[in-house]
Amino acid sequence: MRQIKNFSSMTILIFSQDSSLFLYLSGSQDDCVYAATGSTFTVPLRYELKESDNLKWIKDTRIIFYRRQKLVITGKNDDVDSTGSLKLKQLTKDKSGRYGPEVTNEDGINVVGNLQSVHLCxxxxVQKPTVTTKTCTDNGHVNFTCSVGQNEKITWLMDGEMLEEKGKTLTRVAKDVLNANFSCNVSNLVSSEISLPVQQNCYKPTFPNELFGISIWVFIGGGAGTCHVLCNLCLQWTNQEQQQHHLQQNHLTKPL
Known part of the structure; x- marks a missing residue:
């Protein structure tokens, strides 16, 4: 007896000769259905079984379940549910493959036709990533680096807002992100994890020795009465520093 089956995008040729089974498989991972290790996955049968039907489940080239009417010959009763769908538990990577069903009548004749298979990957x-800020450049930039495994997608967040950058390293001007929180999100097709937030450690504002030509110790020696004035002056100084920095940046980026 010679049978030809077409499981989705994969072609399977089955030749039965002296009770032997030979299969030819072809296909790709483009039609993968993805699942995480340790999870449970059910391959649907998509056919309403009759009590007289025989059911087989085939993984790639191997029969992993065979029930002749109500008698289980290969596998266990709880390998399938009440509908005949295949139950895969505690998935490991070696359970990746193409799973296809075969239903025949009590005479062993396939009167159902080709049933849809599933290519499981x-x-x-992913592991929870970490962000480090060990690299500080001479021109005042800070580099944030996200730890990531292979074939994982990276996205960056600043104060919880997603950024456009996607690479493993994110670069910012340290002065511009003094107290900002940066984290990275890594993901693959089955899971995602986000790192704990970190802040830049390359730039720390220095307090001036003088404010508007007056020694800072004059304000300190003046006691509590001048603390309010000192705080206001410090705020003005900080604003001036920021304005000057932005003017320098605009000058550098202004076209000639």
């Missing part, structure tokens, strides 16, 4: 969950 099992992936490990």
């Amino acid at each position: 099992v992936l490990d969950r």
